Amino acid sequence: MLIKKERSQTRLGFHTDILYSLIFMDIKNFFEKHLDNYLGVLIFLNILHQIIASMEFMEGMERLTLYGEVFFEISMYVFVVEFVLRVFIEKRLSFLNVLDLLVLLNHFFLGLIDLRVFRMFRAFQIFSQTRILLPANTLFKTIKMQRHALVGSMVLVLSILLVFSTLMYFVEGDEQPVKFGSIPLALWWGMETLTTVGYGDVYPITGPGRILGSFIMLLGIAMFALPAAILGSAYYEEMQKRNFLVSLETITEIPIFAQLPINVIGKINEKLEVVLLPAKKIIFEKGDEADSMYIIELGRVEVNLDPQPPAVKEQGDFFGEMGLVSNNPRSATITTLDEVKLLQLKKEDLEELIEEHPILFQEIEDKISTYS
DSSP: OOHHHHHHHHHHHHHHHHHHHHHHHHHHHIIIIHHHHHHHHHHHHHHHHHHHSSGGGGGGGGHHHHHHHHHHHHHHHHHHHHHHHHHHHOOOOOOHHHHHHHHIIIIIIIIISGGGGGGHHHHHTTTTSSTTTTHHHHHHHHHTTTTHHHHHHHHHHHHHHHHHHHHHHHHHHTTHHHHHSHHHHHHHHHHHTTOOOOSSSOOOOSHHHHHHHHHHHHHHHHHHHHHHHHHHHHHHHHHHHHHHHTTTHHHHHHHHGOOHHHHHHHHHHHOOOEEOOOOTEEEOOOTOOOOEEEEEESEEEEOOOOOSEEEEEOOEEETHHHHHOSSOOOOOOOEEESSSEEEEEHHHHHHHHHOOTTTTTHHHHHHHHHHH
């Protein structure tokens, strides 16, 4: 009897977990597919209200001001409900969640200053996969990828700033004690000069000071070009990849991706990896394990599918897509004719997306089940 009771409790717990998971996933996907866009619009309207309310002409419009305050208060309660649901779904306090919490606590309990403008980051996150914001989203991703190189270059720039500001303190401190009387005061001059801003409020007047200032001016141009070059080259590479794939027509022409919404295309977009291959290189052979698909960005490849004659695919074409939805081996041999640049989507990356967003990728999952 005891064993049966334990088994019954185990089954009950198992079914309860399944029910909870289904409810949880339904709420999560309802958020992703419907509420997020409305929430983003509401955030923009709130920030617009904050901007308009700060303008002088609103002081004489009492009724309009009252309507705006009512709208603001109602929207803040909406944000409270959304915040609770989001934390419940994500089960963690991300940076954006902490920022949202700060805005809400300040409004309802502290009332120090109006912080709602910080919710712009949430709106950006919501709309980050749209066509308009994809380049900006790519920039943030590039900064994250190059963070170590950027931090290294900034450490170098700050070190140079400190060294030359200290030297200027020794050179100009006695002549201009008000402007160069300490190293922190000299740092203000150094920041102005190294960044080539030059407000003109602080400048050296001695001969050695002007020579040192001229040198740091030239150095500033070179030093601030360093992080810009790192970021610019990495951003260019990433945009080369984005610009092609985000020609959404190409991706949506792939049968298994047809009819997918733009936010799903964006998520697939993030998983694509650039592959560079020389001419006459075999990409895969007939009988190989099928574990990825490719989109041709530059160059041409030859498809050998016996007994059919060889076919040529070029920029904008794709191949190997059945490797994402089928466990069958490759049915053809693909060889590069020129130097090629490919965008590769691996099967495990697609499966990861399906696991994270099962409702959005339901069509692809159904096709995988059909071919399995």
